[in-house]
Amino acid sequence: MKQIQTALLFIVCIYLIGGCVPREKLIYLQPSQVAMPEKTFTYEDKEYALKPKDVISLNIFSLTPGQFNFFSGPPEGEGGEGKSNNQFVIDREGMVELPAIGKVKVAGYTIQEAQDTISDLLEDYLKSPLVRITLQTPFIFSVLGEANNPGRYVIIGREMNIMEAIAHAGDLSTYADRSNVRLMRKDQGVLTVHRVDLLDDELINTELYQLQSEDILVVDPLPARSFRENQLFVISSVLGAVGGIAVLIRLLM
Numbered sequence: 001m002k003q004i005q006t007a008l009l010f011i012v013c014i015y016l017i018g019g020c021v022p023r024e025k026l027i028y029l030q031p032s033q034v035a036m037p038e039k040t041f042t043y044e045d046k047e048y049a050l051k052p053k054d055v056i057s058l059n060i061f062s063l064t065p066g067q068f069n070f071f072s073g074p075p076e077g078e079g080g081e082g083k084s085n086n087q088f089v090i091d092r093e094g095m096v097e098l099p100a101i102g103k104v105k106v107a108g109y110t111i112q113e114a115q116d117t118i119s120d121l122l123e124d125y126l127k128s129p130l131v132r133i134t135l136q137t138p139f140i141f142s143v144l145g146e147a148n149n150p151g152r153y154v155i156i157g158r159e160m161n162i163m164e165a166i167a168h169a170g171d172l173s174t175y176a177d178r179s180n181v182r183l184m185r186k187d188q189g190v191l192t193v194h195r196v197d198l199l200d201d202e203l204i205n206t207e208l209y210q211l212q213s214e215d216i217l218v219v220d221p222l223p224a225r226s227f228r229e230n231q232l233f234v235i236s237s238v239l240g241a242v243g244g245i246a247v248l249i250r251l252l253m
Contacts, residue, residue: 047110047111047112048110048111048135048159049107049108049109049110050090050094050106050107050108050109050110050111050114050135051090051094051107051108052090052091052092052093052094052107053089053090053092053137054089054090054107054135054137055087055088055089055090055135055136055137055138056087056088056090056096056106056114056133056134056135056136056137057086057087057133057134057135057136058086058087058088058096058098058118058131058132058133059131059132059133059134060118060122060126060129060130060131060132061129061130061131061132062122062126062127062128062129062130063126063127063128064126064127087136090106090107093105093107094106094107094108095107098118100125101121101122101125104117104118104121105117106118111133111135114133115131115132115133116131118131118133119131135158136156137156137213138154138155138156138213139154139155139156139158139159139160139213140152140153140154140155140213140214141153141155141160141165141211141213141214141215141216141217142215142216142217143165143166143168143169143216143217143219144216144217144218144219145176145218145219145220145221146172146173146175146176146177146219146220146221147166147169147170147171147172147173147176147219148169148170148171148172148173149168149169149170150169151169153165153168153169155168159210159211160210160211161209161210161211162183162196162198162203162208162209162210162211162217165211165215165217166198166217169217172198172219173221175221175222176219176220176221176222177219177220177221177222178197178198178199178219179197179198179199179200180195180196180197180220181195181196181197181198181217181218181219181220182194182195182196182217182218182219182220183195183196183208183215183216183217183218184215184216184217184218185212185214185215185216186214187212194208196208196217
Protein backbone atom coordinates (compact mmCIF):
# COMPACT_ATOMS: atom_id res chain seq x y z
CA MET A 1 0.00 0.00 0.00
CA LYS A 2 2.83 2.35 0.83
CA GLN A 3 4.35 1.68 -2.58
CA ILE A 4 1.10 2.68 -4.28
CA GLN A 5 1.00 5.96 -2.31
CA THR A 6 4.60 6.67 -3.29
CA ALA A 7 3.78 6.02 -6.94
CA LEU A 8 0.79 8.38 -6.77
CA LEU A 9 2.91 11.10 -5.18
CA PHE A 10 5.57 10.65 -7.88
CA ILE A 11 3.01 10.98 -10.68
CA VAL A 12 1.56 14.18 -9.17
CA CYS A 13 5.05 15.69 -8.80
CA ILE A 14 5.88 14.92 -12.44
CA TYR A 15 2.67 16.62 -13.55
CA LEU A 16 3.30 19.74 -11.49
CA ILE A 17 6.93 20.05 -12.63
CA GLY A 18 6.02 19.53 -16.28
CA GLY A 19 3.37 22.24 -16.15
CA CYS A 20 5.59 24.89 -14.58
CA VAL A 21 6.82 27.90 -16.59
CA PRO A 22 10.22 29.30 -15.53
CA ARG A 23 10.24 32.96 -14.47
CA GLU A 24 12.76 33.90 -17.18
CA LYS A 25 10.20 32.82 -19.80
CA LEU A 26 7.75 35.48 -18.61
CA ILE A 27 9.77 38.70 -18.19
CA TYR A 28 9.69 41.06 -21.16
CA LEU A 29 12.80 42.86 -22.50
CA GLN A 30 15.35 41.19 -20.26
CA PRO A 31 18.93 42.52 -20.27
CA SER A 32 21.51 40.28 -21.92
CA GLN A 33 23.52 39.95 -18.69
CA VAL A 34 22.47 39.09 -15.17
CA ALA A 35 24.01 42.16 -13.54
CA MET A 36 24.52 45.38 -15.43
CA PRO A 37 23.93 49.13 -15.01
CA GLU A 38 20.76 50.81 -16.15
CA LYS A 39 20.47 50.79 -19.93
CA THR A 40 19.32 53.71 -22.01
CA PHE A 41 17.89 53.14 -25.47
CA THR A 42 17.97 55.84 -28.10
CA TYR A 43 15.98 55.53 -31.27
CA GLU A 44 14.96 58.04 -33.89
CA ASP A 45 11.43 59.16 -33.22
CA LYS A 46 10.50 59.97 -36.80
CA GLU A 47 7.52 62.15 -37.52
CA TYR A 48 4.83 60.35 -39.44
CA ALA A 49 5.03 60.91 -43.20
CA LEU A 50 1.72 60.95 -45.05
CA LYS A 51 1.27 58.27 -47.69
CA PRO A 52 -1.22 57.27 -50.40
CA LYS A 53 -4.58 56.01 -49.09
CA ASP A 54 -4.19 57.97 -45.85
CA VAL A 55 -7.35 59.71 -44.68
CA ILE A 56 -6.86 63.25 -43.39
CA SER A 57 -9.19 65.79 -41.86
CA LEU A 58 -8.43 69.27 -43.23
CA ASN A 59 -9.48 72.32 -41.21
CA ILE A 60 -8.92 75.76 -42.72
CA PHE A 61 -9.38 78.94 -40.72
CA SER A 62 -9.07 82.46 -42.11
CA LEU A 63 -10.07 86.09 -41.58
CA THR A 64 -11.88 86.11 -44.91
CA PRO A 65 -15.65 86.62 -44.38
CA GLY A 66 -17.63 83.46 -44.86
CA GLN A 67 -19.51 84.61 -47.95
CA PHE A 68 -16.19 85.05 -49.79
CA ASN A 69 -14.51 81.96 -48.36
CA PHE A 70 -15.06 78.97 -50.64
CA PHE A 71 -13.60 76.63 -48.00
CA SER A 72 -15.95 77.57 -45.20
CA GLY A 73 -19.35 76.48 -44.14
CA PRO A 74 -21.56 78.94 -42.27
CA PRO A 75 -19.46 81.83 -40.82
CA GLU A 76 -18.65 81.54 -37.16
CA GLY A 77 -16.83 83.57 -34.57
CA GLU A 78 -16.15 87.30 -34.48
CA GLY A 79 -15.59 89.16 -37.74
CA GLY A 80 -17.15 86.44 -39.87
CA GLU A 81 -14.18 84.09 -39.54
CA GLY A 82 -14.61 81.01 -41.71
CA LYS A 83 -13.80 77.41 -40.92
CA SER A 84 -13.99 74.20 -42.93
CA ASN A 85 -13.84 70.62 -41.78
CA ASN A 86 -13.44 68.17 -44.66
CA GLN A 87 -12.00 64.71 -45.00
CA PHE A 88 -9.80 63.77 -47.93
CA VAL A 89 -8.20 60.54 -49.08
CA ILE A 90 -4.69 60.85 -50.49
CA ASP A 91 -4.70 59.28 -53.96
CA ARG A 92 -2.16 56.88 -55.46
CA GLU A 93 -0.06 59.78 -56.74
CA GLY A 94 0.09 61.23 -53.23
CA MET A 95 -2.24 64.14 -54.01
CA VAL A 96 -5.36 65.65 -52.47
CA GLU A 97 -7.69 67.77 -54.58
CA LEU A 98 -8.82 71.02 -52.96
CA PRO A 99 -11.38 73.57 -54.17
CA ALA A 100 -9.97 76.28 -56.46
CA ILE A 101 -6.30 75.40 -56.01
CA GLY A 102 -6.62 71.87 -57.43
CA LYS A 103 -4.37 68.92 -56.63
CA VAL A 104 -1.69 69.32 -53.98
CA LYS A 105 1.03 66.78 -53.27
CA VAL A 106 1.18 65.82 -49.59
CA ALA A 107 2.45 62.22 -49.60
CA GLY A 108 5.94 62.00 -48.14
CA TYR A 109 5.39 65.18 -46.11
CA THR A 110 5.00 65.35 -42.36
CA ILE A 111 1.72 66.80 -41.15
CA GLN A 112 3.42 70.12 -40.38
CA GLU A 113 5.00 70.26 -43.86
CA ALA A 114 1.65 69.49 -45.50
CA GLN A 115 -0.02 72.22 -43.45
CA ASP A 116 2.61 74.77 -44.47
CA THR A 117 2.37 73.78 -48.15
CA ILE A 118 -1.41 74.18 -48.30
CA SER A 119 -1.30 77.38 -46.25
CA ASP A 120 1.17 78.96 -48.71
CA LEU A 121 -1.08 78.06 -51.65
CA LEU A 122 -4.11 79.58 -49.93
CA GLU A 123 -2.41 82.97 -49.46
CA ASP A 124 -3.65 83.98 -52.92
CA TYR A 125 -7.26 83.24 -52.02
CA LEU A 126 -7.75 83.80 -48.29
CA LYS A 127 -6.65 86.32 -45.69
CA SER A 128 -4.26 84.88 -43.10
CA PRO A 129 -5.15 81.21 -43.72
CA LEU A 130 -4.45 78.74 -40.97
CA VAL A 131 -4.42 75.05 -41.89
CA ARG A 132 -4.78 72.17 -39.46
CA ILE A 133 -4.49 68.54 -40.61
CA THR A 134 -5.48 65.57 -38.47
CA LEU A 135 -4.62 62.03 -39.46
CA GLN A 136 -7.77 59.88 -39.57
CA THR A 137 -6.29 56.74 -41.11
CA PRO A 138 -7.22 53.66 -39.05
CA PHE A 139 -4.20 51.78 -37.67
CA ILE A 140 -5.02 48.08 -37.83
CA PHE A 141 -3.20 45.23 -36.12
CA SER A 142 -4.03 41.72 -34.94
CA VAL A 143 -2.79 39.60 -32.04
CA LEU A 144 -3.49 35.87 -32.33
CA GLY A 145 -2.74 32.84 -30.18
CA GLU A 146 -1.63 33.03 -26.55
CA ALA A 147 -3.01 36.48 -25.73
CA ASN A 148 -5.59 37.09 -23.04
CA ASN A 149 -7.78 39.02 -25.50
CA PRO A 150 -6.73 37.97 -29.01
CA GLY A 151 -8.33 39.74 -31.92
CA ARG A 152 -8.17 42.48 -34.53
CA TYR A 153 -7.74 46.03 -33.25
CA VAL A 154 -8.33 49.38 -34.94
CA ILE A 155 -6.77 52.58 -33.57
CA ILE A 156 -7.46 55.90 -35.28
CA GLY A 157 -4.68 58.29 -36.21
CA ARG A 158 -1.65 57.01 -34.34
CA GLU A 159 1.32 54.68 -34.46
CA MET A 160 1.87 51.60 -32.34
CA ASN A 161 4.84 49.68 -30.97
CA ILE A 162 4.81 45.98 -30.25
CA MET A 163 4.49 46.34 -26.46
CA GLU A 164 1.51 48.68 -26.82
CA ALA A 165 -0.13 46.17 -29.15
CA ILE A 166 0.31 43.43 -26.55
CA ALA A 167 -1.18 45.72 -23.90
CA HIS A 168 -4.25 46.26 -26.11
CA ALA A 169 -4.62 42.48 -26.30
CA GLY A 170 -4.68 42.21 -22.50
CA ASP A 171 -1.05 40.96 -22.26
CA LEU A 172 0.08 37.46 -23.19
CA SER A 173 -0.93 34.39 -21.22
CA THR A 174 1.38 32.61 -18.80
CA TYR A 175 1.96 29.86 -21.36
CA ALA A 176 2.86 32.20 -24.25
CA ASP A 177 6.23 31.62 -25.92
CA ARG A 178 7.51 35.18 -25.63
CA SER A 179 10.90 34.25 -27.09
CA ASN A 180 9.56 33.25 -30.50
CA VAL A 181 6.68 35.48 -31.60
CA ARG A 182 5.89 35.61 -35.31
CA LEU A 183 5.37 39.06 -36.80
CA MET A 184 3.61 38.88 -40.18
CA ARG A 185 4.07 42.03 -42.27
CA LYS A 186 2.89 42.94 -45.78
CA ASP A 187 5.06 45.25 -47.84
CA GLN A 188 4.23 46.04 -51.49
CA GLY A 189 2.35 42.80 -51.98
CA VAL A 190 4.95 40.60 -50.25
CA LEU A 191 4.14 38.90 -46.94
CA THR A 192 7.18 38.36 -44.69
CA VAL A 193 7.25 36.47 -41.40
CA HIS A 194 9.73 37.85 -38.85
CA ARG A 195 10.75 36.17 -35.60
CA VAL A 196 10.63 38.44 -32.54
CA ASP A 197 12.08 37.73 -29.09
CA LEU A 198 10.07 39.73 -26.55
CA LEU A 199 12.43 38.61 -23.77
CA ASP A 200 15.41 40.48 -25.27
CA ASP A 201 15.61 44.20 -24.50
CA GLU A 202 17.63 44.78 -27.68
CA LEU A 203 14.31 44.45 -29.52
CA ILE A 204 13.79 48.16 -28.81
CA ASN A 205 16.71 48.98 -31.12
CA THR A 206 15.28 47.06 -34.08
CA GLU A 207 12.90 48.16 -36.82
CA LEU A 208 10.44 45.46 -35.74
CA TYR A 209 9.72 47.21 -32.43
CA GLN A 210 7.53 49.77 -34.19
CA LEU A 211 4.54 48.12 -35.83
CA GLN A 212 3.08 48.97 -39.21
CA SER A 213 -0.60 49.04 -39.99
CA GLU A 214 -2.03 45.57 -40.77
CA ASP A 215 0.79 43.76 -38.93
CA ILE A 216 -0.21 40.43 -37.36
CA LEU A 217 1.37 39.01 -34.20
CA VAL A 218 1.08 35.24 -33.79
CA VAL A 219 2.00 33.93 -30.33
CA ASP A 220 2.57 30.19 -29.90
CA PRO A 221 2.25 28.29 -26.60
CA LEU A 222 5.16 26.94 -24.59
CA PRO A 223 5.58 23.12 -24.35
CA ALA A 224 4.41 23.38 -20.73
CA ARG A 225 0.87 24.12 -21.84
CA SER A 226 0.77 21.17 -24.20
CA PHE A 227 2.08 18.93 -21.43
CA ARG A 228 -0.43 20.25 -18.94
CA GLU A 229 -3.43 19.84 -21.25
CA ASN A 230 -2.53 16.64 -23.08
CA GLN A 231 -1.22 14.77 -20.08
CA LEU A 232 -4.09 15.71 -17.79
CA PHE A 233 -6.31 13.02 -19.25
CA VAL A 234 -3.55 10.40 -19.12
CA ILE A 235 -2.60 11.21 -15.54
CA SER A 236 -6.25 11.25 -14.45
CA SER A 237 -6.75 7.83 -16.05
CA VAL A 238 -3.62 6.45 -14.38
CA LEU A 239 -4.63 7.84 -10.99
CA GLY A 240 -8.09 6.35 -11.39
CA ALA A 241 -6.68 2.96 -12.34
CA VAL A 242 -4.16 2.97 -9.48
CA GLY A 243 -6.86 4.04 -7.05
CA GLY A 244 -9.12 1.22 -8.25
CA ILE A 245 -6.32 -1.31 -7.86
CA ALA A 246 -5.62 -0.02 -4.35
CA VAL A 247 -9.27 -0.46 -3.36
CA LEU A 248 -9.33 -3.95 -4.87
CA ILE A 249 -6.19 -4.97 -3.02
CA ARG A 250 -7.62 -3.70 0.25
CA LEU A 251 -10.83 -5.68 -0.25
CA LEU A 252 -8.86 -8.86 -0.99
CA MET A 253 -6.59 -8.50 2.03
